[in-house]
Amino acid sequence: MEPQPRFAILISVLPIIFHLFRGSRNCSSLKMHLEIPDENRYIGRKPDIQNPTKKQERKEVLDLPGRWDIVKNVRQKGKKVAAVFPIHYPRELLQAHGIHPVEIFGPPGWPTQTADRHFQSYTCAIVRRGFSFLHEKVLSHVDLVVVPHSCDALQGMASVLMDFTENGKPVLTFYLPRSRRKEDEAFLVNELRRFFQALTPISGRIPEEAELKKAIRLNQHVFGILEKLWEEHVLTGWSNLEFFRLLRAREYLPAEDFLRYADTAPSHFRRIRPKGRILLSGIVPEPMDLLHLLDELGLLVVADDLACSSRRVYRNSDLVSDAFPCLAQCLMAGPPDPTRGDPIKQRFFHLVKLAQKHRAGGILFFLPKFCEPELFDIPLLTKMLQDEGLATLVLESELESSLSQQMVTRLEAFAELVADRTEHLLKFKETPA
Numbered sequence: 001m002e003p004q005p006r007f008a009i010l011i012s013v014l015p016i017i018f019h020l021f022r023g024s025r026n027c028s029s030l031k032m033h034l035e036i037p038d039e040n041r042y043i044g045r046k047p048d049i050q051n052p053t054k055k056q057e058r059k060e061v062l063d064l065p066g067r068w069d070i071v072k073n074v075r076q077k078g079k080k081v082a083a084v085f086p087i088h089y090p091r092e093l094l095q096a097h098g099i100h101p102v103e104i105f106g107p108p109g110w111p112t113q114t115a116d117r118h119f120q121s122y123t124c125a126i127v128r129r130g131f132s133f134l135h136e137k138v139l140s141h142v143d144l145v146v147v148p149h150s151c152d153a154l155q156g157m158a159s160v161l162m163d164f165t166e167n168g169k170p171v172l173t174f175y176l177p178r179s180r181r182k183e184d185e186a187f188l189v190n191e192l193r194r195f196f197q198a199l200t201p202i203s204g205r206i207p208e209e210a211e212l213k214k215a216i217r218l219n220q221h222v223f224g225i226l227e228k229l230w231e232e233h234v235l236t237g238w239s240n241l242e243f244f245r246l247l248r249a250r251e252y253l254p255a256e257d258f259l260r261y262a263d264t265a266p267s268h269f270r271r272i273r274p275k276g277r278i279l280l281s282g283i284v285p286e287p288m289d290l291l292h293l294l295d296e297l298g299l300l301v302v303a304d305d306l307a308c309s310s311r312r313v314y315r316n317s318d319l320v321s322d323a324f325p326c327l328a329q330c331l332m333a334g335p336p337d338p339t340r341g342d343p344i345k346q347r348f349f350h351l352v353k354l355a356q357k358h359r360a361g362g363i364l365f366f367l368p369k370f371c372e373p374e375l376f377d378i379p380l381l382t383k384m385l386q387d388e389g390l391a392t393l394v395l396e397s398e399l400e401s402s403l404s405q406q407m408v409t410r411l412e413a414f415a416e417l418v419a420d421r422t423e424h425l426l427k428f429k430e431t432p433a
């Protein structure tokens with residue numbers, strides 16, 4: 001072929017190539033539009049900047065009162081209210097004094113400007129959002145603030161509250177020992193007595209031993225109910241979101257109200273069709289849309305290792321006669337927890353035992369960014385768990401109002417991996433010996 005006709009052919013096909021290319025671009029952008037989930041799909045709706053804690057519009061099966069309703073209600077009855085930061089604290093001592101504890105975990109999406117004046121940007125969101133929320137919304141409605149020494153970040157926050165800010169409200173600290181020897185138990189008994197005495201000027205009374213024991217028994221009863229709820233959840237496959245909304249209501253509901261909801265609410269829970277079974281570890285599943293996404297992906301949380309939930313089930317069947325040693329033994333009996341200085345090996349055995357018991361194929365670690373106690377354990381712990389055949393996924397969050405698209409994508413991939421492993425585990429169990 002001569003060079004000139006070849007050039008003419010090229011010129012004549014150029015418009016066709018151009019149209020084809022344009023068409024394929026349009027197709028791929030349309031495909032992307034269809035495939036990428038709408039950013040609101042898992043989050044109900046965008047956060048309201050003016051009022052980030054406003055209830056989302058997703059239809060809830062469980063019609064629970066909010067923390068705010070409870071604070072107002074309790075105060076109207078003439079009782080005192082304590083704002084309590086995570087994680088471990090002697091709820092029984094507050095109850096015996098007639099003080100109602102309402103826990104602060106965030107809330108997700110709350111602006112952090114007030115805290116940013118006092119803390120470094122690499123302080124976790126539990127402290128930054130919680131501190132801001134406390135000052136902007138909570139302080140004028142509560143009678144005291146309790147800050148357990150769970151980590152350096154919370155200890156720093158307690159110092160700022162006591163020494164650098166004008167709160168007008170008493171701030172009590174609570175120190176939990178960092179090990180579980182006999183000496184630690186003796187330290188804890190003294191610490192409980194100190195905390196109990198510090199409550200007297202606030203409540204204006206010294207509760208009887210019988211009142212303390214009654215509060216201990218009530219909480220032990222709640223722990224028993226929680227265990228039963230978990231058993232039923234694993235058998236029935238309740239929606240993770242609805243189940244955890246009930247579990248987390250314990251952070252602010254009076255025990256009697258919680259027991260009433262625990263008795264009636266589960267019969268209304270939606271059920272999911274699980275494709276995979278997982279354990280959920282970390283501090284708090286916020287935003288709760290995480291659990292909604294797990295529902296949609298068919299991942300059933302069969303046990304948790306969360307600071308806001310099962311790490312605070314201090315079950316103790318051996319209730320000794322004196323209230324303070326009894327309470328100390330209960331607190332010492334909780335499961336392994338990185339904020340209590342428990343060795344990684346103990347956490348590993350605990351998680352593997354849970355995974356084996358419930359045939360879980362993987363563990364999701366949902367952690368606040370910059371949470372030192374959690375993150376120190378993660379490299380070695382995940383390696384040990386993977387060697388044991390468990391899929392692991394570590395996600396770090398700053399208690400935002402919604403899940404990021406990147407998190408959604410990673411959770412989708414994790415769900416496929418776990419579904420395969422769970423299927424394998426089920427087949428393995430069904431194979432006759």
Ligand code: SF4
Pocket residue numbers: 086124125126127150151152153154283339368370371372373374
């Ligand atoms: S998230 Fe971690 S660092 Fe932050 S308060 Fe909780 S334990 Fe401490």
